[in-house]
Amino acid sequence: MVNTLQWVFGALIIVTCFLSALYSFRSRRTNDGLQRGLYASKMNISMGLMLIFIAIIQMFLFSGSSLRVVIGALFFLLGLFNLFAGMRNRSHFTRLMK
DSSP states (O other): HHHHHHHHHHHHHHHHHHHHHHHHHHHHHHHOHHHHHHHHHHHHHHHHHHHHHHHHHHHHHSSOOOOHHHHHHHHHHHHHHHHHHHHHHHHHHHHHOO
């Protein structure tokens, strides 16, 4: 069971890392300001999910040392902040595009 969860979260981390890099590249290459903001917000959402998945692996799937739990909690909080900021910015830029 634990081995399966490690594979699933590992795959999710790889996918969100790829999406984060893709949206970062797209936001830097576009000339339109609205598209740039939309791609940057999608990058923040992907990065936030990636950090949350890393935190879940750190805190729950390995033996619990205090340092591992603290680092996992920091990643989790940073991931939540990125996720919230990305969702807020995405709603703002989608409203501007309409």
